[in-house]
Amino acid sequence: MTTSPPILRRAGDNPALLGLVGLLGFGALLEILPRVGVLPAEYFPPTSKIVSALVDEFGRAGFWRAVAGTVTTWLIGLTIAVVAGIVLGIVIGSIPALRLATASTIEFLRPIPSVALLPLAIVLFSAPVRSILLLVVYASFWQVLIQVLHGVTDVDPVARETAASYRLGRWRQARYLVWPTTLPYAMTGIRLAAAVALVLTITGELLIGGTKGIGEEINVAQSSIAVPSMYALIVVAGLIGLLANLATRRAERIVLAWHPSVRRELPL
Amino acid sequence: MTRTLGRIALVLGLPAILLVTWWFASAGSTSFYQPPLETIVKVFPDTWTAARFKSDVVPSLIRLFIGYGLALVVGIGLGVLIGANRRLRSLLEPILEFLRAIPPPVLVPILILIAGIGNPTKVLVIVVGGVWPVLLNTVEGVRGVDDVLSDTCRSYKIHGWLRIRTFILRAASPQIVVGARQALSICIIMMVIGELLGATDGLGYTVVEFQRGFQIPEMWSGVFVLGLLGVLLSLAFTLVERRVLNWYHGARAAERSGH
Amino acid sequence: MLRTRLIALLAVTALAASTAACGGSDDSSNNNSSSGSPDKVKVGVIPIVDVAPIYLGKAKGFFTKQNIDLTLEQAQGGAAIVPAVVSGQYQFGFSNVVSLLLGASKNVPIKVVANGNNATADPAKDFSGLIVKDPAITRPKDLEGKTVAANTLKNIVATTVNELVRKDGGDPSKVKYVEVAFPDQAAALDAGRVQAVFLVEPFVSSVQPKGWKQIGSFAAVSPNMMIADYFTSAQLLGEKADLAKRFTAALKESLAYADAHPDEVRQIVTTYTTIKADAAAAMTLPKYNPEIDKASLELLNGLMVKDGLLTAPVDTSKLLQ
C-alpha cells in the first residue's frame, strides 16, 4: 500500500492533508475492488474508466449544453423561490395578524413533497421546462420562507420599541431593523434552498425530460447502458452540488461579514 | 369560549378561503386536465378503497419506513463513529462532503441498473437519499458535545455503550433531529421517484397509472393522498420530536428567560 | 397612505400567486395563420418505425403541398402526447388505439384524423415482437405471474399480451406490467428485471443478435390489426376544420407512398432513431393502410372490456369524425 504509517502519523495533525489522503484512498479503493473482482466490473467500473469517461464527456459539446441547462433551470427556479420567499416572508412576518392567519396553511403546504406535483406539472404546463421550474420553485420556496419568517419574528422586541420611539416609519423600520436581523436567516434559507433546488432540477430532468440537462444525459446514458459515463455524470452532478454548497457558503460569509458568527440554524 | 373560537377561526380561516375559491374557480372548468374540485372530492372515496390502500399505499409506506429506519440507523451509527474520532473525521470529511452533494435522484438509474426494480432497490433508493442528512448532522452533533460533560463521564467512569447511549446520543440529539427531519422529506421524494421509474405497485405507481388511464380526477386525488402523506408524516415527526427533545426546549426556554 | 396600499398590493399578489399555482394557465401557442402563409403545425410522435410515413411525407413535400409547415416533436409514449394535444401545444399527435379508446371513454376531447399503422399479415413476421430470454418460457401462457415491460401502462401492448395469454389458455390477470421506455427494455430483460418485453421496430432488429425467442406479436392477435392513429383535439377540429382536412389528405398520401416504397421507409427511420443502416435493412416494416380499419377498433374495444380497462364498449363514432 502506498500510504505507509509514518505519512499517516505526520498527516494526522494536519486535517487538510488527511482529507486528501482520504480522497485518494477512496479513489484507489474504487480502482482495486472492481479489478480484483470483489465488485462486478460491469456495474462498478474502476475509477480510471470513470475518469476517462469524464474526460470524454468534457470533450462533448452536448455535455456542456446539458450542464448549462441544469444550472440555468436551477438558478431561475432558485431566484424565483428566493425573491418570493423573502418578500412574502417579510410581509407575512411583520404583520402579526397575517402571520397567524397563514400559519396553518404554511404548515399544511410545506411538507407536501414537491415531486407529488409532478403529474400535475406535466399536465398543466406543456413546456417541460415550466413543469420542472414548478417543482424547483415549490420545493425551495418553503426553505426560504420559513427561515425568513423566523428571522422577522426573531427581531428583538426591545429594538422594535426603540425604533418605534424614534418614530421610524414602517418602511424605514423594515430597511434598518427587520432586514439586518432577517438577513442571516435568509442566507440560511438560501443555502438550504440551493441544495433542494438542485435535487428537484435533476429529478425533473430525470422524470419529465425534454429539456437540456444532466438528468436527460443520464437517461440517454442509461438507455445505451454506458455505465462509465453514467458514473461520470453522477460525479459531475456531485461536483455541481459541491460548487453550489461552497458558493452559497462563500456568499453567506461575504454578506454576513458584519454579523457576529452567532447564527442559529433552528432545529425545527 | 370566544378565545378558542377565535383560535379555530385563525387556524381554519385561510385554508377554508383557499379551498372555497378553488372550488368555485374550478366549478365550471371544462378543461380536461383541471377538473372541478367537486369531481375530485366525489371520486375520492371509491378510488381510495380499502383494497387500494392494501395493494398500493401500504407497500409504499412499508418501503418508506424500512428505508427511513435504515437511513437513521446507518446515519447515526456511522455519525457517532466518525464524530467521536477526530482523525477519522478529517480523513472522511472531504469524501462525505462530496457524496452528500450528489443529488440522490441521480443515483436511481444506476441503482435500477444494478439491483433491478424490485422492492430491495426501492428501499435502497430511499436509504441512499436519507442517510446523508442524518450522518452529517450526527457528526456535527457528536462533535459539539460539551467537554465538561465529557470530563464528568470520564471521572465518573461512564464509558462504553452506557456513555454512548446516555451521553453522546442524547447530547447530539437536537442536531440529529434536524438531520432526521431533512431526511424524512428526502426519503418521501425518493420513495415517489423509485415508484415513478418502473414499479408494479405503490403510491407513485398508482398516480402514473391513473394518468396513463386518463383518469384525471383520480390522478388529482392521488396527488392529494401524496400531499396528505407528507403532511401527516411531518405532523407525526413533530410529535415525536416534541417528546424526544422536551428537555432541550425546556433548557433553552429556561436559558432564554435568564433563569 | 402609500405604504398601506403597498402592503395591501403585496398581500394580493401573494394570494394571486398561490391560486395561480393551483390553477395554472398553460400557454397554448395557437398561432392562427392568414390564408397566405403556411400553417405552422407541430405533431407529437414516438421515435419508432410506426411514424416513418409522416417523416417521409415531410421529406417528400406532401405537407408543404397542403400549405402546412410541419415540425415533428419526439415523446416517450402516447401518455405525454395526449395532454400536449389537448392543451394545444401540439396540433396533432400519434398514439396507439387503446390509449385513444380509453381517452374517449373518459371524454378526453380528442378526435382521430387518420390511420397510423397496422400489423403485418403474418403473425411470425411482424414489425412487433413479444420477446423472452428465459428458455423455460416458450408460450404466452407461461407469462402468468411474470412481469412484462410495456412502453406505457394501459396501452395496446397490455391489451395484446393479455389476449395472447388468453388465447393460449392462460389467465391474463396474473400478468404484471411495468412501464419501461423502448430503448431501456433490452437492458431490463438482459438484467432479468423483467421476464418479457414487447418491442416494435427498430428495436426488434436491434435485439436480434441477442438470439432471444419471440413468442407473439400484434399480428398474432389479428393480421393487419390497426395499431395506432393520428389524432387532434376537438377544439382544433372545430376551429380549423380545413387545416385538419388538408393534414389528413397529406397524411393519407404519405401512408400510401410509404407502403409502396419500403426501402425509403428503412432509410428515413435511420434519420430519426439511433438505428444503423444495416439493422434498418433487416427490419420488418408494418402495414401502412391509408384508411382507418373500423373492425380493429371494435376488436380492441371488446378486448379492453374483457381486460376490465373499460366497463362498457366505447361508442367509436365519438372518436371518429
Add this chain to the structure above:
Amino acid sequence: MLEISSLRKTYGGQGREVEAIGNITLTVADGQFACVVGPSGCGKTTLLRCLGGLLTPTSGEVRVNGQVVTGPPDGLAIVFQEYGRSLFPWLRVGENIELPLKSKGLPRAERQQIVTDSLKAVGLADAGKAYPWQLSGGMQQRVAIARAIAFQPKVMLMDEPFAAVDAQTRADLEDLVRTVWKRFGMTMLFVTHDIDEAVYLGQRVVMLSSSPTHVMENLDIDLPDDRDQLKTRSDARFVELRTHVYARIQEAKGANGQSPVPTAP
C-alpha cells in the same frame, strides 16, 4: 489519602512552552479537609485535573489511595465549577445521580436507596423528578454534590464549586460541604480563589505561588471543628489566619514582578 510528588505540567504550543505547574509536592492525609488557594491563573484547575486523572502530568507522580493515577482513579469524585454544564440536561435529577452508580454495576434497589439518601443529605429530598434546568444555580450545584456523595468516593475534589453562585447561597453551600465532609469522612481537596472561604472551610490551607507554580506554604487551621458563618468569621484567630494567607498570596503575586502568565485550562 492523596500524594503528589514533584508534579510538573507544561502546555507545549508550537515551540512556546507554557509552564502551568512548576513543581508541586503535597500530601493530604485520609479524611483531611485541605483547601488549595493561590493567585488567579496559578494552575489550580490544572493541578486538580491532574489529580482527577483528566490530565497526564509532564513529569512527577500522583497517588490516590496508594495507586498511581494514570486515568480517572477509583474512589474519587470531582465537583466542577460549571455546575450547569456538568449535569446531563436530558436526565432528571434522580437519574443524574443514579447514572454513575449504573456504571458501577450496583443493583436497582440499592441505587434508588443511595439516590434518595444523597438527595436528603444535600436538602433536595423532593427534587428527584425535576430536570436540572428547572432548578436555581445553587440547587444545581447541590445536585452535583449529591452525585459526588452517591459515588461514595474516598477522595472528593472540588474545583471552585461556588464561584458562580450568589453570596447567600454560597454560605449555605459552604456549610453543606462541611457537614457532608464530617458525615461521610472522605478526604477533601477544595480548590478556591476566595481566601476567606479557604480558611473558613479547611483544616489546612495550601498556598500556591504564581506560575511556575509550587507550594509556597502549608498552613494548619486550628479553628474549632464546628464552624458557623457568624461566630467563626468574626473570631480573632480567623481574621489573623486570613490576613496571613492574604499577605502571602499578595507577596507571591508581586514577588516575581511579571503579571501571572495565563495558563491554558
